[in-house]
Amino acid sequence: MAAVAGTPDLRRAAVRALQALAVAACYFAAGRLGLLRHLAVEEAVVSPIWPPTGFAVACFLILGPGSWPGIALGAFLVTATVGPLGPDAIGTTAGSTLAPLCAYLMLRRVGFRTDLSRLRDGLALVFLAALTAMLLSATVGVTSLVLVGKLAVHSVGYVWLAWWVGDAMGVLIVTPILLMLYTVRGPPGLSRWKEALALTLVAGGLVPLATRSSVSLLFLVYPLLIWAALRFRLAGSMPCALLACVLATVAATDHNGPFERLTPVEVMIKLQAFNGSMALTALLLSAVIAEQRNIRLSVEQACQELAEVLEHLTAGDAPPGRAPTDDDEGRGRSGAR
The missing domain is CATH 1.10.1760 (Arp2/3 complex 21 kDa subunit ARPC3)
Known part of the structure:
Protein backbone atom coordinates (compact mmCIF):
# COMPACT_ATOMS: atom_id res chain seq x y z
CA MET A 1 0.00 0.00 0.00
CA VAL A 184 -7.96 32.12 -28.09
CA ARG A 185 -10.77 29.83 -29.19
CA GLY A 186 -10.49 29.65 -32.96
CA PRO A 187 -9.43 31.46 -36.14
CA PRO A 188 -11.59 34.25 -37.60
CA GLY A 189 -13.72 33.81 -40.69
CA LEU A 190 -12.47 34.01 -44.25
CA SER A 191 -13.47 37.67 -44.64
CA ARG A 192 -11.54 38.58 -41.50
CA TRP A 193 -8.48 36.72 -42.77
CA LYS A 194 -8.47 38.94 -45.84
CA GLU A 195 -8.60 42.05 -43.70
CA ALA A 196 -5.96 40.59 -41.36
CA LEU A 197 -3.69 40.03 -44.35
CA ALA A 198 -4.24 43.62 -45.47
CA LEU A 199 -3.44 44.86 -41.97
CA THR A 200 -0.27 42.77 -41.91
CA LEU A 201 0.91 44.14 -45.26
CA VAL A 202 0.24 47.74 -44.22
CA ALA A 203 2.01 47.23 -40.89
CA GLY A 204 4.97 45.56 -42.61
CA GLY A 205 5.46 48.63 -44.79
CA LEU A 206 4.42 51.46 -42.50
CA VAL A 207 6.14 50.56 -39.23
CA PRO A 208 9.68 50.18 -40.69
CA LEU A 209 9.22 53.46 -42.52
CA ALA A 210 8.12 55.29 -39.36
CA THR A 211 10.95 53.90 -37.23
CA ARG A 212 13.75 54.29 -39.78
CA SER A 213 12.95 57.61 -41.44
CA SER A 214 15.10 60.55 -40.40
CA VAL A 215 11.91 62.61 -40.48
CA SER A 216 9.89 62.08 -37.30
CA LEU A 217 7.04 59.87 -38.58
CA LEU A 218 6.37 57.77 -35.51
CA PHE A 219 2.87 59.23 -35.24
CA LEU A 220 1.87 57.25 -38.34
CA VAL A 221 1.70 54.11 -36.23
CA TYR A 222 -1.31 55.34 -34.23
CA PRO A 223 -3.92 55.03 -37.03
CA LEU A 224 -2.63 51.51 -37.63
CA LEU A 225 -3.18 50.63 -33.97
CA ILE A 226 -6.67 52.12 -34.01
CA TRP A 227 -7.59 50.08 -37.11
CA ALA A 228 -6.23 46.90 -35.55
CA ALA A 229 -8.02 47.50 -32.23
CA LEU A 230 -11.36 48.36 -33.82
CA ARG A 231 -11.43 45.32 -36.07
CA PHE A 232 -9.49 42.64 -34.19
CA ARG A 233 -9.20 43.95 -30.60
CA LEU A 234 -6.21 42.46 -28.73
CA ALA A 235 -5.50 39.92 -31.48
CA GLY A 236 -4.69 42.77 -33.86
CA SER A 237 -3.55 45.69 -31.74
CA MET A 238 -0.99 43.94 -29.51
CA PRO A 239 1.03 42.31 -32.35
CA CYS A 240 1.10 45.70 -34.10
CA ALA A 241 2.27 47.37 -30.90
CA LEU A 242 4.91 44.67 -30.42
CA LEU A 243 6.20 45.16 -33.96
CA ALA A 244 6.35 48.93 -33.51
CA CYS A 245 8.12 48.69 -30.15
CA VAL A 246 10.68 46.14 -31.37
CA LEU A 247 11.58 48.07 -34.52
CA ALA A 248 11.73 51.34 -32.57
CA THR A 249 14.07 49.69 -30.04
CA VAL A 250 16.32 48.44 -32.84
CA ALA A 251 16.42 51.90 -34.40
CA ALA A 252 17.12 53.54 -31.04
CA THR A 253 19.98 51.22 -30.09
CA ASP A 254 21.47 51.76 -33.57
CA HIS A 255 20.92 55.54 -33.30
CA ASN A 256 19.07 55.55 -36.62
CA GLY A 257 15.97 57.32 -37.86
CA PRO A 258 14.28 59.63 -35.36
CA PHE A 259 16.86 58.65 -32.70
CA GLU A 260 19.84 59.91 -34.66
CA ARG A 261 22.11 62.51 -33.05
CA LEU A 262 20.52 62.08 -29.62
CA THR A 263 22.32 61.51 -26.35
CA PRO A 264 21.80 58.16 -24.57
CA VAL A 265 19.45 59.79 -22.08
CA GLU A 266 17.43 61.43 -24.85
CA VAL A 267 17.27 58.15 -26.75
CA MET A 268 15.94 56.32 -23.70
CA ILE A 269 13.35 58.99 -22.93
CA LYS A 270 12.08 59.20 -26.51
CA LEU A 271 12.06 55.43 -26.98
CA GLN A 272 10.26 54.65 -23.74
CA ALA A 273 7.73 57.43 -24.32
CA PHE A 274 6.94 55.97 -27.75
CA ASN A 275 6.86 52.36 -26.56
CA GLY A 276 4.73 53.20 -23.55
CA SER A 277 2.21 55.16 -25.58
CA MET A 278 1.99 52.31 -28.13
CA ALA A 279 1.36 49.71 -25.44
CA LEU A 280 -1.17 51.82 -23.55
CA THR A 281 -3.08 52.74 -26.71
CA ALA A 282 -3.26 49.16 -27.93
CA LEU A 283 -4.15 47.63 -24.57
CA LEU A 284 -6.69 50.12 -23.25
CA LEU A 285 -8.41 50.77 -26.59
CA SER A 286 -8.80 47.03 -27.19
CA ALA A 287 -10.19 46.55 -23.67
CA VAL A 288 -12.74 49.34 -24.18
CA ILE A 289 -13.87 47.90 -27.52
CA ALA A 290 -14.13 44.37 -26.08
CA GLU A 291 -16.17 45.65 -23.13
CA GLN A 292 -18.56 47.57 -25.39
CA ARG A 293 -18.96 44.52 -27.61
CA ASN A 294 -19.79 42.31 -24.64
CA ILE A 295 -22.34 44.85 -23.40
CA ARG A 296 -23.96 45.01 -26.84
CA LEU A 297 -24.17 41.22 -27.02
CA SER A 298 -25.72 41.09 -23.53
CA VAL A 299 -28.32 43.72 -24.47
CA GLU A 300 -29.15 41.89 -27.70
CA GLN A 301 -29.60 38.62 -25.82
CA ALA A 302 -31.83 40.29 -23.22
CA CYS A 303 -33.94 41.88 -25.97
CA GLN A 304 -34.29 38.53 -27.71
CA GLU A 305 -35.42 36.82 -24.52
CA LEU A 306 -37.90 39.64 -23.81
CA ALA A 307 -39.29 39.36 -27.34
CA GLU A 308 -39.84 35.62 -26.86
CA VAL A 309 -41.67 36.23 -23.57
CA LEU A 310 -43.90 38.89 -25.16
CA GLU A 311 -44.62 36.59 -28.08
CA HIS A 312 -45.81 33.83 -25.76
CA LEU A 313 -47.90 36.26 -23.70
CA THR A 314 -49.52 37.67 -26.82
CA ALA A 315 -50.38 34.15 -28.00
CA GLY A 316 -52.02 33.40 -24.64
CA ASP A 317 -49.36 30.90 -23.60
CA ALA A 318 -47.26 30.85 -20.47
CA PRO A 319 -43.66 32.07 -20.83
CA PRO A 320 -41.15 29.27 -21.35
CA GLY A 321 -40.01 27.60 -18.15
CA ARG A 322 -43.25 28.47 -16.20
CA ALA A 323 -46.30 26.29 -15.74
CA PRO A 324 -49.66 27.72 -16.95
CA THR A 325 -51.74 29.42 -14.22
CA ASP A 326 -55.45 30.08 -13.82
CA ASP A 327 -54.91 33.62 -15.08
CA ASP A 328 -53.28 32.25 -18.26
CA GLU A 329 -56.23 29.89 -18.82
CA GLY A 330 -58.71 32.69 -18.18
CA ARG A 331 -56.98 34.89 -20.73
CA GLY A 332 -57.06 32.01 -23.20
CA ARG A 333 -60.86 31.52 -22.75
CA SER A 334 -61.48 35.24 -23.04
CA GLY A 335 -59.52 35.29 -26.26
CA ALA A 336 -61.56 32.37 -27.57
CA ARG A 337 -64.85 34.18 -26.88
Whole structure:
Protein backbone atom coordinates (compact mmCIF):
# COMPACT_ATOMS: atom_id res chain seq x y z
CA MET A 1 0.00 0.00 0.00
CA ALA A 2 2.84 2.38 0.79
CA ALA A 3 4.35 1.85 -2.65
CA VAL A 4 0.97 2.38 -4.32
CA ALA A 5 0.35 5.53 -2.31
CA GLY A 6 3.80 6.85 -3.06
CA THR A 7 3.52 6.45 -6.82
CA PRO A 8 1.08 9.36 -7.35
CA ASP A 9 3.25 11.56 -5.14
CA LEU A 10 6.32 10.74 -7.20
CA ARG A 11 4.38 11.37 -10.38
CA ARG A 12 3.20 14.77 -9.16
CA ALA A 13 6.71 15.68 -8.06
CA ALA A 14 8.08 14.69 -11.48
CA VAL A 15 5.40 16.76 -13.23
CA ARG A 16 6.19 19.79 -11.06
CA ALA A 17 9.91 19.38 -11.74
CA LEU A 18 9.35 19.15 -15.49
CA GLN A 19 7.05 22.17 -15.37
CA ALA A 20 9.67 24.16 -13.47
CA LEU A 21 12.34 23.24 -16.00
CA ALA A 22 10.07 24.17 -18.91
CA VAL A 23 9.23 27.52 -17.31
CA ALA A 24 12.92 28.18 -16.61
CA ALA A 25 13.84 27.34 -20.22
CA CYS A 26 11.19 29.69 -21.60
CA TYR A 27 12.23 32.44 -19.19
CA PHE A 28 15.88 32.01 -20.16
CA ALA A 29 15.01 32.13 -23.88
CA ALA A 30 12.99 35.31 -23.35
CA GLY A 31 15.92 36.79 -21.41
CA ARG A 32 18.41 36.05 -24.14
CA LEU A 33 16.00 37.60 -26.62
CA GLY A 34 15.73 40.74 -24.50
CA LEU A 35 19.51 41.04 -24.20
CA LEU A 36 19.89 41.29 -27.98
CA ARG A 37 19.16 45.00 -27.59
CA HIS A 38 20.28 46.46 -24.28
CA LEU A 39 21.77 49.51 -22.64
CA ALA A 40 24.92 49.24 -20.53
CA VAL A 41 25.67 51.74 -17.76
CA GLU A 42 28.99 50.93 -16.10
CA GLU A 43 28.50 47.22 -15.23
CA ALA A 44 24.69 47.33 -15.24
CA VAL A 45 22.82 45.91 -18.24
CA VAL A 46 19.22 47.00 -18.79
CA SER A 47 16.88 46.37 -21.69
CA PRO A 48 14.30 48.86 -23.05
CA ILE A 49 11.84 45.93 -23.24
CA TRP A 50 12.40 43.01 -20.86
CA PRO A 51 10.25 40.09 -22.13
CA PRO A 52 10.95 37.68 -19.21
CA THR A 53 8.99 39.87 -16.81
CA GLY A 54 5.93 39.78 -19.04
CA PHE A 55 6.35 36.03 -19.41
CA ALA A 56 6.60 35.60 -15.63
CA VAL A 57 3.39 37.55 -14.97
CA ALA A 58 1.52 35.56 -17.62
CA CYS A 59 2.95 32.34 -16.22
CA PHE A 60 1.68 33.13 -12.72
CA LEU A 61 -1.76 34.04 -14.09
CA ILE A 62 -2.03 30.82 -16.11
CA LEU A 63 -0.18 28.25 -13.99
CA GLY A 64 -0.58 29.81 -10.56
CA PRO A 65 1.94 30.88 -7.89
CA GLY A 66 3.40 27.38 -7.76
CA SER A 67 5.44 28.16 -10.87
CA TRP A 68 7.81 30.44 -8.92
CA PRO A 69 10.72 27.91 -8.80
CA GLY A 70 10.90 27.91 -12.60
CA ILE A 71 10.81 31.71 -12.68
CA ALA A 72 13.57 31.96 -10.08
CA LEU A 73 15.74 29.40 -11.86
CA GLY A 74 15.30 31.15 -15.21
CA ALA A 75 16.11 34.54 -13.68
CA PHE A 76 19.27 33.16 -12.08
CA LEU A 77 20.41 31.62 -15.37
CA VAL A 78 19.87 34.88 -17.23
CA THR A 79 21.81 36.80 -14.57
CA ALA A 80 24.64 34.27 -14.81
CA THR A 81 25.03 34.94 -18.54
CA VAL A 82 25.25 38.71 -18.13
CA GLY A 83 28.44 38.79 -16.06
CA PRO A 84 30.38 37.11 -13.28
CA LEU A 85 28.20 35.80 -10.48
CA GLY A 86 28.31 37.57 -7.15
CA PRO A 87 26.08 38.38 -4.19
CA ASP A 88 24.12 40.76 -6.42
CA ALA A 89 22.85 37.78 -8.44
CA ILE A 90 20.76 36.70 -5.45
CA GLY A 91 19.15 40.12 -5.17
CA THR A 92 18.50 40.35 -8.89
CA THR A 93 16.95 36.88 -8.93
CA ALA A 94 14.80 37.66 -5.91
CA GLY A 95 13.54 40.91 -7.43
CA SER A 96 12.83 39.28 -10.78
CA THR A 97 10.76 36.61 -9.02
CA LEU A 98 8.98 38.64 -6.36
CA ALA A 99 7.85 41.50 -8.63
CA PRO A 100 5.81 39.28 -11.02
CA LEU A 101 4.46 37.36 -8.02
CA CYS A 102 3.30 40.63 -6.43
CA ALA A 103 1.73 41.60 -9.74
CA TYR A 104 -0.16 38.31 -9.78
CA LEU A 105 -1.39 38.74 -6.20
CA MET A 106 -2.60 42.30 -6.84
CA LEU A 107 -4.37 41.32 -10.05
CA ARG A 108 -6.14 38.44 -8.32
CA ARG A 109 -7.08 40.78 -5.50
CA VAL A 110 -9.05 43.02 -7.88
CA GLY A 111 -10.71 40.15 -9.78
CA PHE A 112 -8.57 40.34 -12.93
CA ARG A 113 -9.80 38.34 -15.94
CA THR A 114 -7.22 36.86 -18.27
CA ASP A 115 -9.35 37.51 -21.37
CA LEU A 116 -8.94 41.28 -20.81
CA SER A 117 -12.56 41.82 -21.82
CA ARG A 118 -13.13 44.77 -19.47
CA LEU A 119 -11.56 48.19 -19.19
CA ARG A 120 -10.85 47.56 -15.50
CA ASP A 121 -8.71 44.56 -16.49
CA GLY A 122 -6.60 46.71 -18.79
CA LEU A 123 -6.24 49.41 -16.15
CA ALA A 124 -5.27 46.83 -13.53
CA LEU A 125 -2.60 45.36 -15.79
CA VAL A 126 -1.18 48.82 -16.49
CA PHE A 127 -1.24 50.45 -13.05
CA LEU A 128 -0.90 47.45 -10.74
CA ALA A 129 1.12 44.82 -12.61
CA ALA A 130 3.31 47.08 -14.76
CA LEU A 131 3.77 50.41 -13.02
CA THR A 132 3.44 49.41 -9.35
CA ALA A 133 4.74 45.85 -9.00
CA MET A 134 7.79 46.49 -11.18
CA LEU A 135 9.01 49.11 -8.71
CA LEU A 136 10.08 46.17 -6.58
CA SER A 137 12.29 44.50 -9.19
CA ALA A 138 13.99 47.77 -10.14
CA THR A 139 14.60 48.79 -6.54
CA VAL A 140 15.92 45.40 -5.41
CA GLY A 141 18.09 44.97 -8.51
CA VAL A 142 19.67 48.43 -8.38
CA THR A 143 20.20 48.22 -4.62
CA SER A 144 22.02 44.90 -5.05
CA LEU A 145 24.36 46.42 -7.64
CA VAL A 146 25.12 49.43 -5.42
CA LEU A 147 25.83 47.28 -2.37
CA VAL A 148 28.44 45.17 -4.19
CA GLY A 149 30.02 48.23 -5.82
CA LYS A 150 29.05 47.43 -9.41
CA LEU A 151 27.05 50.63 -9.81
CA ALA A 152 28.15 54.14 -8.93
CA VAL A 153 25.80 56.25 -6.85
CA HIS A 154 25.58 58.98 -9.51
CA SER A 155 24.18 56.42 -12.01
CA VAL A 156 21.51 55.00 -9.71
CA GLY A 157 18.64 57.19 -10.93
CA TYR A 158 19.22 56.52 -14.60
CA VAL A 159 19.71 52.76 -14.20
CA TRP A 160 16.72 52.46 -11.85
CA LEU A 161 14.45 54.28 -14.31
CA ALA A 162 15.64 52.21 -17.25
CA TRP A 163 15.24 48.98 -15.24
CA TRP A 164 11.72 49.88 -14.09
CA VAL A 165 10.51 50.98 -17.50
CA GLY A 166 12.02 47.91 -19.19
CA ASP A 167 10.21 45.56 -16.80
CA ALA A 168 6.97 47.54 -17.13
CA MET A 169 7.17 47.41 -20.92
CA GLY A 170 7.64 43.65 -20.76
CA VAL A 171 4.37 43.39 -18.81
CA LEU A 172 2.49 45.78 -21.10
CA ILE A 173 3.59 44.10 -24.33
CA VAL A 174 4.34 40.43 -23.63
CA THR A 175 1.75 39.55 -20.98
CA PRO A 176 -1.36 40.52 -23.05
CA ILE A 177 -0.05 38.58 -26.07
CA LEU A 178 0.55 35.42 -24.03
CA LEU A 179 -2.85 35.72 -22.33
CA MET A 180 -4.47 36.24 -25.72
CA LEU A 181 -2.81 33.11 -27.10
CA TYR A 182 -3.93 31.17 -24.02
CA THR A 183 -7.60 32.23 -24.29
CA VAL A 184 -7.96 32.12 -28.09
CA ARG A 185 -10.77 29.83 -29.19
CA GLY A 186 -10.49 29.65 -32.96
CA PRO A 187 -9.43 31.46 -36.14
CA PRO A 188 -11.59 34.25 -37.60
CA GLY A 189 -13.72 33.81 -40.69
CA LEU A 190 -12.47 34.01 -44.25
CA SER A 191 -13.47 37.67 -44.64
CA ARG A 192 -11.54 38.58 -41.50
CA TRP A 193 -8.48 36.72 -42.77
CA LYS A 194 -8.47 38.94 -45.84
CA GLU A 195 -8.60 42.05 -43.70
CA ALA A 196 -5.96 40.59 -41.36
CA LEU A 197 -3.69 40.03 -44.35
CA ALA A 198 -4.24 43.62 -45.47
CA LEU A 199 -3.44 44.86 -41.97
CA THR A 200 -0.27 42.77 -41.91
CA LEU A 201 0.91 44.14 -45.26
CA VAL A 202 0.24 47.74 -44.22
CA ALA A 203 2.01 47.23 -40.89
CA GLY A 204 4.97 45.56 -42.61
CA GLY A 205 5.46 48.63 -44.79
CA LEU A 206 4.42 51.46 -42.50
CA VAL A 207 6.14 50.56 -39.23
CA PRO A 208 9.68 50.18 -40.69
CA LEU A 209 9.22 53.46 -42.52
CA ALA A 210 8.12 55.29 -39.36
CA THR A 211 10.95 53.90 -37.23
CA ARG A 212 13.75 54.29 -39.78
CA SER A 213 12.95 57.61 -41.44
CA SER A 214 15.10 60.55 -40.40
CA VAL A 215 11.91 62.61 -40.48
CA SER A 216 9.89 62.08 -37.30
CA LEU A 217 7.04 59.87 -38.58
CA LEU A 218 6.37 57.77 -35.51
CA PHE A 219 2.87 59.23 -35.24
CA LEU A 220 1.87 57.25 -38.34
CA VAL A 221 1.70 54.11 -36.23
CA TYR A 222 -1.31 55.34 -34.23
CA PRO A 223 -3.92 55.03 -37.03
CA LEU A 224 -2.63 51.51 -37.63
CA LEU A 225 -3.18 50.63 -33.97
CA ILE A 226 -6.67 52.12 -34.01
CA TRP A 227 -7.59 50.08 -37.11
CA ALA A 228 -6.23 46.90 -35.55
CA ALA A 229 -8.02 47.50 -32.23
CA LEU A 230 -11.36 48.36 -33.82
CA ARG A 231 -11.43 45.32 -36.07
CA PHE A 232 -9.49 42.64 -34.19
CA ARG A 233 -9.20 43.95 -30.60
CA LEU A 234 -6.21 42.46 -28.73
CA ALA A 235 -5.50 39.92 -31.48
CA GLY A 236 -4.69 42.77 -33.86
CA SER A 237 -3.55 45.69 -31.74
CA MET A 238 -0.99 43.94 -29.51
CA PRO A 239 1.03 42.31 -32.35
CA CYS A 240 1.10 45.70 -34.10
CA ALA A 241 2.27 47.37 -30.90
CA LEU A 242 4.91 44.67 -30.42
CA LEU A 243 6.20 45.16 -33.96
CA ALA A 244 6.35 48.93 -33.51
CA CYS A 245 8.12 48.69 -30.15
CA VAL A 246 10.68 46.14 -31.37
CA LEU A 247 11.58 48.07 -34.52
CA ALA A 248 11.73 51.34 -32.57
CA THR A 249 14.07 49.69 -30.04
CA VAL A 250 16.32 48.44 -32.84
CA ALA A 251 16.42 51.90 -34.40
CA ALA A 252 17.12 53.54 -31.04
CA THR A 253 19.98 51.22 -30.09
CA ASP A 254 21.47 51.76 -33.57
CA HIS A 255 20.92 55.54 -33.30
CA ASN A 256 19.07 55.55 -36.62
CA GLY A 257 15.97 57.32 -37.86
CA PRO A 258 14.28 59.63 -35.36
CA PHE A 259 16.86 58.65 -32.70
CA GLU A 260 19.84 59.91 -34.66
CA ARG A 261 22.11 62.51 -33.05
CA LEU A 262 20.52 62.08 -29.62
CA THR A 263 22.32 61.51 -26.35
CA PRO A 264 21.80 58.16 -24.57
CA VAL A 265 19.45 59.79 -22.08
CA GLU A 266 17.43 61.43 -24.85
CA VAL A 267 17.27 58.15 -26.75
CA MET A 268 15.94 56.32 -23.70
CA ILE A 269 13.35 58.99 -22.93
CA LYS A 270 12.08 59.20 -26.51
CA LEU A 271 12.06 55.43 -26.98
CA GLN A 272 10.26 54.65 -23.74
CA ALA A 273 7.73 57.43 -24.32
CA PHE A 274 6.94 55.97 -27.75
CA ASN A 275 6.86 52.36 -26.56
CA GLY A 276 4.73 53.20 -23.55
CA SER A 277 2.21 55.16 -25.58
CA MET A 278 1.99 52.31 -28.13
CA ALA A 279 1.36 49.71 -25.44
CA LEU A 280 -1.17 51.82 -23.55
CA THR A 281 -3.08 52.74 -26.71
CA ALA A 282 -3.26 49.16 -27.93
CA LEU A 283 -4.15 47.63 -24.57
CA LEU A 284 -6.69 50.12 -23.25
CA LEU A 285 -8.41 50.77 -26.59
CA SER A 286 -8.80 47.03 -27.19
CA ALA A 287 -10.19 46.55 -23.67
CA VAL A 288 -12.74 49.34 -24.18
CA ILE A 289 -13.87 47.90 -27.52
CA ALA A 290 -14.13 44.37 -26.08
CA GLU A 291 -16.17 45.65 -23.13
CA GLN A 292 -18.56 47.57 -25.39
CA ARG A 293 -18.96 44.52 -27.61
CA ASN A 294 -19.79 42.31 -24.64
CA ILE A 295 -22.34 44.85 -23.40
CA ARG A 296 -23.96 45.01 -26.84
CA LEU A 297 -24.17 41.22 -27.02
CA SER A 298 -25.72 41.09 -23.53
CA VAL A 299 -28.32 43.72 -24.47
CA GLU A 300 -29.15 41.89 -27.70
CA GLN A 301 -29.60 38.62 -25.82
CA ALA A 302 -31.83 40.29 -23.22
CA CYS A 303 -33.94 41.88 -25.97
CA GLN A 304 -34.29 38.53 -27.71
CA GLU A 305 -35.42 36.82 -24.52
CA LEU A 306 -37.90 39.64 -23.81
CA ALA A 307 -39.29 39.36 -27.34
CA GLU A 308 -39.84 35.62 -26.86
CA VAL A 309 -41.67 36.23 -23.57
CA LEU A 310 -43.90 38.89 -25.16
CA GLU A 311 -44.62 36.59 -28.08
CA HIS A 312 -45.81 33.83 -25.76
CA LEU A 313 -47.90 36.26 -23.70
CA THR A 314 -49.52 37.67 -26.82
CA ALA A 315 -50.38 34.15 -28.00
CA GLY A 316 -52.02 33.40 -24.64
CA ASP A 317 -49.36 30.90 -23.60
CA ALA A 318 -47.26 30.85 -20.47
CA PRO A 319 -43.66 32.07 -20.83
CA PRO A 320 -41.15 29.27 -21.35
CA GLY A 321 -40.01 27.60 -18.15
CA ARG A 322 -43.25 28.47 -16.20
CA ALA A 323 -46.30 26.29 -15.74
CA PRO A 324 -49.66 27.72 -16.95
CA THR A 325 -51.74 29.42 -14.22
CA ASP A 326 -55.45 30.08 -13.82
CA ASP A 327 -54.91 33.62 -15.08
CA ASP A 328 -53.28 32.25 -18.26
CA GLU A 329 -56.23 29.89 -18.82
CA GLY A 330 -58.71 32.69 -18.18
CA ARG A 331 -56.98 34.89 -20.73
CA GLY A 332 -57.06 32.01 -23.20
CA ARG A 333 -60.86 31.52 -22.75
CA SER A 334 -61.48 35.24 -23.04
CA GLY A 335 -59.52 35.29 -26.26
CA ALA A 336 -61.56 32.37 -27.57
CA ARG A 337 -64.85 34.18 -26.88
